[in-house]
Amino acid sequence: MGRLFLMTSLGLLVLVALVLLIKRRFSLMAERYQGAPARFPTTKGLMLFVLPLPVLFAAIGALGRGNLSNLFDNAVCYGLFLWGALLLRRGLRTEADYTRRQVAKAPWPLKTLGSGVIALATALTAWSSAQYSLPIAVVFGGLALLGCYLSYGFDPRGAKRFTDRDGVDTTDRVIEALTQAEDSIAAIERATRDIRNAEFNSRLRRIVAQARQILAMLEEDPRDLRRARKFLNVYLDGAKQVTEGYAKTHGRVTAPELEDNFRRVLTTIEEVFTEQQQKLLETDVTDLDVQIEVLSTQLKREGVI
Amino acid sequence: MPDFLRKFIGLLLLFATVGIAACQAMLVSCSSSLPAISSILTQ
Numbered sequence: 001m002g003r004l005f006l007m008t009s010l011g012l013l014v015l016v017a018l019v020l021l022i023k024r025r026f027s028l029m030a031e032r033y034q035g036a037p038a039r040f041p042t043t044k045g046l047m048l049f050v051l052p053l054p055v056l057f058a059a060i061g062a063l064g065r066g067n068l069s070n071l072f073d074n075a076v077c078y079g080l081f082l083w084g085a086l087l088l089r090r091g092l093r094t095e096a097d098y099t100r101r102q103v104a105k106a107p108w109p110l111k112t113l114g115s116g117v118i119a120l121a122t123a124l125t126a127w128s129s130a131q132y133s134l135p136i137a138v139v140f141g142g143l144a145l146l147g148c149y150l151s152y153g154f155d156p157r158g159a160k161r162f163t164d165r166d167g168v169d170t171t172d173r174v175i176e177a178l179t180q181a182e183d184s185i186a187a188i189e190r191a192t193r194d195i196r197n198a199e200f201n202s203r204l205r206r207i208v209a210q211a212r213q214i215l216a217m218l219e220e221d222p223r224d225l226r227r228a229r230k231f232l233n234v235y236l237d238g239a240k241q242v243t244e245g246y247a248k249t250h251g252r253v254t255a256p257e258l259e260d261n262f263r264r265v266l267t268t269i270e271e272v273f274t275e276q277q278q279k280l281l282e283t284d285v286t287d288l289d290v291q292i293e294v295l296s297t298q299l300k301r302e303g304v305i
Numbered sequence: 306m307p308d309f310l311r312k313f314i315g316l317l318l319l320f321a322t323v324g325i326a327a328c329q330a331m332l333v334s335c336s337s338s339l340p341a342i343s344s345i346l347t348q
Binding site: 047048051052053054055057058061062065067070074077081118122125126129130131132140141143144146147148149150151152 | 311312314315316317318319320321322323324325326327328329330331332333334335337
């Protein structure tokens with residue numbers, strides 16, 4: 001028995017080292033070939049869906065034998081494992097959003113909750129299905145919680161607040177504007193799927209990509225929000241309404257005029273979005289120019305230059 | 306503690322706890338079905 005445990009531990013050690021090495025290798029390759037960093041690593045947290053699979057097999061075995069209590073135990077434990085893994089993964093996603101944004105509210109503690117559910121599932125599995133004693137099962141649960149904390153960490157606390165030049169806290173307003181803009185972009189993407197025209201689809205994809213770039217710039221520096229108000233309130237909203245309207249209408253009516261008008265509108269939107277992006281970049285350059293000017297004047301005054 | 310080491314220990318703990326508890330649950334389930342299978346085979 002002792003030998004079996006030693007072999008199992010050694011096997012686990014080698015397996016964990018292999019998993020980490022492969023992940024590291026993949027992330028290095030991804031960094032090399034990817035221009036911009038991914039929004040959320042798609043494989044993160046997936047391990048917790050795979051590890052409890054033997055509990056599912058145990059439940060299937062119990063069903064085969066017709067052992068109802070064993071089936072119930074294993075099914076509840078597996079359900080808890082799945083729920084915990086889902087919560088943890090959702091928590092990781094919200095954390096990635098929180099990290100990406102300059103202004104954000106503190107996310108719901110989904111990662112902590114998920115870790116707690118996984119710890120509970122582990123303790124329950126060890127006690128009811130694996131027939132360990134209660135204190136050992138509690139140790140299993142505690143160690144699983146520690147493992148989740150060390151691997152994934154707990155949720156970030158505290159909002160990333162933003163105050164404008166007048167010292168007024170505009171965090172809620174900024175978050176609302178950015179969320180509305182994201183909703184509009186998502187609506188354009190949804191409407192694009194209903195349009196069966198390759199040219200319009202590629203144009204709309206370009207428009208969405210441009211809008212996302214502008215939004216990323218606004219997220220990086222929310223001071224630009226005032227300058228981009230027209231883009232958010234008029235152009236983006238207008239683009240959404242027009243695209244949704246065309247997606248609804250073009251299937252029922254075949255009018256070349258409608259297509260021409262839509263093409264013209266899309267061209268205008270593309271131009272306006274490019275202009276907006278350029279404007280934001282120019283503002284950044286102007287800000288930098290002013291900073292350089294101020295610094296050089298100060299250095300001249302102090303006799304350094 | 307370096308980030309890599311922290312994650313390594315965390316993963317190790319998860320493999321050890323969740324993995325062992327799940328495998329043990331499956332083994333217990335299989336071992337209780339073995340006598341039934343053997344009795345069917347002997348019949």
